Amino acid sequence: MADLISDHNGVSWEWRNESTQKPPKQVIFLREAGADKVLKAAYEHTAVIWQGDFHQAKQVLAAIKKRLRRPAKTGGDIQTAFHTHRMQQAQQSRILNMLAVEIDCGFQLSLPRAPDVKAALADVYETENTRPFLLPLNQLLGFIGAHEWHKKGIDLPQLNGKIHVPFGVFSPLRGEYLDLIAQAPINGFQTAFDIGTGSGVIAALLAKRGISHITATDTNPRAIRCARANFQRLGCAQQVTLTETDLFPAGKADLIVCNPPWLPAKPTSTIETALYDPDHAMLKAFLNGVSKHLNDNGEAWLVISDLAEHLHLRNNSFLTDCFQTASLEIIDTLHTRPAHKKAADPADPLAFARSQETTFLYRLRTCSS
Ligand SMILES: C[S@@+](CC[C@H](N)C(=O)[O-])C[C@H]1O[C@@H](n2cnc3c(N)ncnc32)[C@H](O)[C@@H]1O
Structure with a gap:
């Protein structure tokens, strides 16, 4: 997101921020300041x-983070804990984003002892800037970290290869759900859709499993660019067509796979649209629309964990009710337990729910009657 803000000389600046936070009301340019001064300004909506x-x-940023760190609230029900946790994260992120830097033309950062940030910023933004802009330091550091991960890639044994994921695209770092995609029977399917492809990992896995014509969709243009590059690197670009579209491409397929955002909550940035889906809107639209796009004897595979149930964000019969409403029946259910570190981190206020999480792949078909 980019907003225009004015400094005290009336000069207008572009303020870039990946989250949906409002821009600061004022900006002040300082050569040095302690954490207290930056925090005081931040609480007054001044960057x-x-x-x-x-x-x-x-x-200074690290000192502010330390001050903002609050012990996780205990007691109360788990649903409240989830919402409180999200609210605290949002408030902390808004305050942290009030310490910013000026990025000059050509993605130059001209501060003493600054690293070269050009490649990291070119990874995030499609075109080089011809005017300076202001960027929260915390986000710049995030971009630098993401750029290193992007270059390094994630080794995926299921693919026998690497997936490279830039900032702003869902990462299959906790990839236990890929084991489910790798195990489910392919039943001679020739065509497939991968709905919400992200990095393209599921489409690439289906291509590796021998499906010759795959169409992958996403609404996030960064995901489309990322998936295209991954298909080329993995040598499956001939098998996969990419379309930037909401849910389904035109036509029908033998197999339609979707790994939607797993939690029904409001995203606060573009990257969070891969994690949070208000009122499970995408999930419901996928289920309600999938039959129209399935060939006879085709299957829909839904990948989703039950974390939302453990957080009491939906009830236990929610999914089966949705299947019924969409006239879908379960052929089989595959499941696995997450092996990611967060599931065992007692400092995580949601650890209780995470420790019970199971990830499922539902094999669905249109009801015969
Ligand atoms: C949980 S991520 C899954 C990404 C990838 N399929 C994977 O399994 O790693 C969900 C993806 O769905 C995409 N998405 C969200 N809403 C969408 C919609 N209405 N149509 C298409 N894609 C959507 C997001 O941009 C994101 O890339």
Whole structure:
């Protein structure tokens, strides 16, 4: 997101922020300041644009993070804990984003001891900037970290290869759901749709399993670019067509797979649209629309965990009710337990729910009657 804001000289600046937060009301340019001063400004909706040493700016940011860290609230029901946790995260992120830097033309960061950030920013934004803009330091650091991960890639044994994921695209880092896609029977399917392809990992896996014509869709243009690059690297670009579209492409397929966002909540940034889906809107639209796109004897595979149930964000019969409403019946259910570290992290306020999480692949078909 980009907004225009004015400094005290009336000069207008582009303020870039990946989250849906409102831009600051004011900006002040400072060579140095302590965490207290930046925090005080932040609470008054004023962003500090750091003009001094880059490493010092990082130290101030770390000090602010430490001050904002609050012990997880205990007691109360799990649903409230989830909403409180999300609210605290949003408030902390808004405050942290009030320490920013100026990015000059050509993605240059001209602070003393600043690293070269050009490649990291070119990874995030499609076109190079011809005007300076302001960017929260915390986000810049996130972009730098994501760029390193993007270059390195994630080794996926199910693919016998690597998936490279830039900032802003869902990462299959906790990839136990891929084991389910790798195990479910392919039944001679020749055509498939991968709905909400993200990095393209599921489409690539289906291609590896021998499906010759796959169409992958996503509404996030970054995901489309990322998936295209992954298909080329993995040598399956001939088998997969990419379409930037809402849910289904035109036509029908033997197999339609979807790994939707798993939690019914409001996203606060573009990347969160891969995790949170208000009122399960995408999930319901997928289930209600999938039959129209299935060939005779075709299957829909839905990948989803039950975390939302453990967080009391939906009831236990929600999914089966949705299947019934969409006239779908279950052929088989495959499941696995997450092996990711967060599931065992007692400092995570949602650890209780995460420790009970199971990931499912539902094989569905249109009801015969
Ligand atoms: C949980 S991620 C799954 C990504 C990938 N399929 C995987 O399994 O790693 C959900 C994806 O669905 C995409 N998405 C969300 N709403 C969508 C919609 N209405 N139509 C198509 N894609 C959508 C998101 O951008 C995101 O890439």
